Amino acid sequence: MFRKRVIPASFRISILYLLIGGAWVFFSDKILAVQAEDRAAIIQFSIAKGLLFVSATAAMLFVLISRSMKEISQSRDFYLKVFEEFPALIWRAGTDGACDYLNKTWLAFTGRTREQELGYGWAEGVHPEDLGNCLNAYREAFDSRNPFVLEYRLRRHDGEYRWILDSGRPYYDQHDKFAGYIGSCYDMTEHKRTEQALAQSERRFRDLTENTSDWIWEVGRTLRYVYVSPKITDLLGHAPADVLGKTPFDLMPPDEAARLRPAFDEFMKDPRPFAALENVNVRRDGSLVVLETSGIPLYDAEGQFSGFRGIDRDISARKAAEERINTLNAELAAKAAELEVANRELEAFAHTVSHDLRTPLTNITLSCQVMREICKEKNGDQCNELIQGICNAAERMDRLITSLLNFARISRSPLNVQPVDLSEMARVIAAELQLNQPDRRVTFIIAEGITARGDGNLLHIVLTNLLGNAWKYTRNRETAVIEFGMTEIEGKQAYFVRDNGAGFDMNQADKLFGAFQRLHSAKEYEGYGIGLATVKRIVQRHGGSVWAAGEVEKGATFYFTLAPEWQGEAAPSA
Structure with missing residues (x-):
């Protein structure tokens, strides 16, 4: 400001003054020489003029000079005010390195x-970890008189240390x-x-890109790779540098x-995300x-498409797994077709058993009854016993055929799922058993409120077999106890039938649910060995499992579960 305003104005005033002063000296001397004759008067007038x-x-x-000093003072005050109010932190240090000025900011x-803060007081606010490096760099810059830029943490008025970028x-002076x-x-804390x-x-x-099991890539607008993660070496055997620039x-x-080229051409024409492209x-x-x-x-900063x-x-x-699954599915389809044929053959066999085998059994039974009535008085006791044995064998054969047919039918008949009150069902079965053998x-201990969802007819067969087994194997007990309830085993609801009957050896437990597998002879306990196999098949069709625990002459407990969505609720009992 001083050079632009003070010096030109002073120069103009000085020139004007020299012109006026020179004219005054020149013309006053001329006028004085013409008008005054006394030399002493001329000298005195010249002295007064000087x-x-x-x-x-x-x-x-x-x-x-006054005007110049005023301009200089105003300029200094202006720049000082600018420094004081400047939003940056401004400092000044003398030749000894001590600060002699710090602005208001x-x-x-x-x-x-x-x-x-003056002198080296400002250093008290520098973070202890940064103070040594800060002062060393500061002093080295003073010694070399080179510009410097420092980063350090400076304590703010609220006690927080903020990262500062210090440029000095x-x-x-005017004499260089x-x-x-x-x-x-x-304050570069946020930037930091x-x-x-x-x-x-x-x-x-x-x-992520270097440790993931997948290969990360980036291509430009020409579909050439501009970035390839190191995983490509594991996937394709190429080094990343060998792939850059390729498509x-x-x-x-x-x-x-x-x-695939037409698909990628479409992506380039109409950029959009794509996924699972094999x-x-x-x-x-x-x-x-x-x-x-x-x-x-x-997309780049201007919103222009730049690649993928x-x-x-x-x-x-x-x-490869999908191909194996497809192969297995084809094999399973073939097996299913074979099973369908086998099922049709089984149905034909069941029809044959039901009609062709039962007819001769019926004839044998009727013939024996007729013989017994006609020849009752002629035959002796031994002949009558033989005839009765033939009738009993025929009836046993008929019941066995019926059991086999029912066992086969269980696997084929569709499930009629509905709510079932198992407690009420158990009470009815218990009443029937007591009615048949009132002596x-x-x-019976039957828990209340046990329900389920399933095929009522099939679940009735399950309870009939389990309660019937308990009834059969407790007949040698003076006071038999049979219990039906529900408990929780390993977080799952399990229904159970418990008795204090003959029990069984746990080493033979795997034979219990096999068809025609018996742990007791027919003379000890009647049966065909098909009941528990039927129970197992029904339970499995309901998405559950069945097992048993027991001890010889100390009773047995049979457990079964249903699929979670078919289970009912009741207070668990032990």
């Missing part, structure tokens, strides 16, 4: 007075003599945090590249690998 000129000159110099930041430059340093500080977050994000991205089609067999690639050793490719379009970024996953094992003393 005094007047010197006085005018002194007054003019005083005006110019600095003081507002630290919350300390100017007297506390040497300055010189080194006068000290002046600098400004910028952003850098750290970005670095952490980049580190996370790099860790995906360069890594595929020719026929596969021809198949493609065959060639490994470096010539073998083939099936990859599943997914990608998203990328995506991921490739090796699905060779999955494709037996049996105590």
